[in-house]
Amino acid sequence: DGGITQSPKYLFxxxxxxVTLSCEQNLNHDAMYWYRQDPGQGLRLIYYSQIVNDFQKxxxxxxxxxSREKKESFPLTVTSAQKNPTAFYLCASSPLIGELFFGExxxxxxx
Amino acid sequence: xxxxxxxxxSLSVQEGRISILNCDYxxxxxxxxxxxxxxPAEGPTFLISxxxxxxxxxxxxxxxxxxxxAKHLSLHIVPSxxxxxxxxxxxxxxxGGSNYKLTFGKGTLLTVNP
Numbered sequence: 001d002g003g004i005t006q007s008p009k010y011l012f013x014x015x016x017x018x019v020t021l022s023c024e025q026n027l028n029h030d031a032m033y034w035y036r037q038d039p040g041q042g043l044r045l046i047y048y049s050q051i052v053n054d055f056q057k058x059x060x061x062x063x064x065x066x067s068r069e070k071k072e073s074f075p076l077t078v079t080s081a082q083k084n085p086t087a088f089y090l091c092a093s094s095p096l097i098g099e100l101f102f103g104e105x106x107x108x109x110x111x
Numbered sequence: 112x113x114x115x116x117x118x119x120x121s122l123s124v125q126e127g128r129i130s131i132l133n134c135d136y137x138x139x140x141x142x143x144x145x146x147x148x149x150x151p152a153e154g155p156t157f158l159i160s161x162x163x164x165x166x167x168x169x170x171x172x173x174x175x176x177x178x179x180x181a182k183h184l185s186l187h188i189v190p191s192x193x194x195x196x197x198x199x200x201x202x203x204x205x206x207g208g209s210n211y212k213l214t215f216g217k218g219t220l221l222t223v224n225p
Contacts, residue, residue, distance in 0.1 A: 004154070032211065041113070042200060042215035043155075050211075076134065090154050094210050099145065102154025 003027065006091050006103035011109050013078075013085070014028045021076045021106045023091030032074035033100065035090040036060060043090065049074055050096060078108060114138045115203050117216035125224055130188040133220050134201030137182065141203040146175060146186050149198045149218070158199070160202070191223045211214075 004025045013019045025032065031050045035043040046057030049068040057089025068074055074093075078085045089109050092100040116135045123131045134144075142163035147155035159183065161168040161175045168175050174187045188195055201216040 006154075017185040033210065040120070040217060042217045044215075045211060045213070048211045056211070092154070092210075097209075099160070100147075100164075100210055100213075102156065104152065104154050 003102035003110060004093055004101055006089075006106050009106060010105065011108045012088070013108060015110055016080045017042065018077055018079050019085075019108065020088055021108070022080070023074045023103060024072055025071060025074075025091075025093040025101075025103075027101060028071070029091055029094050029101070031092035031094050033092045034058075034064070034066065034074070034076045035084060035092065037088045037105075041075060042047065046076065046089075058072070075083075114141075115201055115214045115216040117199075117217050117219050119202055120217070121220040121222070123222045123224060124191050127190045130186075130195065130223065131223055132188075132199050132201075132221065134184045134186075134216055135182060136184075136203050136205070138205070138214070140205040142206055143204045144175070144184050145202045145213075147200045147202060147215075148171075149180060155200060159184065168215075173190070181185075185220055187218040188221075191221075193223050193225050196223050199216055207210045 009110045033048040034046040047066040049055035065077045090105045091103045094100045142220045145160040146158040148158045149155040159170050159173050198218040200218045202213045204213045
């Protein structure tokens with residue numbers, strides 16, 4: 001089945017540690033995105049990529065990093081510089097023009 | 112500065128009745144609008160969209176209305192079903208409809224009671 005797979009679904013991290021969230025899609029979409037959702041908030045864009053080996057900062061990129069070495073994969077690293085990393089993270093993909101398809105999300109909790 | 116506002120955090124309706132979810136926006140450059148639906152512990156899924164050249168778009172039980180002068184859109188679900196219970200996000204984009212320019216509202220939790 002075509003879709004977007006995010007892993008892990010739940011992740012716990014100690015303060016000061018980096019953590020990487022995985023996102024893989026087999027929809028052959030050119031564009032991929034990372035969003036963050038906090039309770040009672042809308043989705044906010046962290047990073048996006050429209051082509052392999054290229055990515056752009058979204059509205060809240062500070063403390064995060066990404067890579068796009070393959071079309072199918074767009075991992076997000078939450079670094080120790082992110083001051084409030086506990087959140088629900090959503091990966092999405094889309095054609096360059098067209099609706100977003102989301103993964104099921106990864107919930108990160110900093111202990 | 113919240114450019115897309117969903118002022119009702121929650122809405123409760125009876126099965127079979129109409130659900131009306133509202134969304135207001137402030138940016139006059141927005142010209143493409145979407146609704147996404149999200150179940151708990153899942154990612155949002157696309158529901159319906161409307162371009163600013165239209166004032167109405169229908170898809171089965173779902174209709175979106177756009178009032179450009181009021182900068183207001185609404186999603187009507189008729190008849191509502193218990194399976195419609197979810198969080199509904201309104202999103203808007205300026206010219207071109209590029210996804211990386213999407214601004215999302217905070218969402219409205221719809222509960223449809225049997």
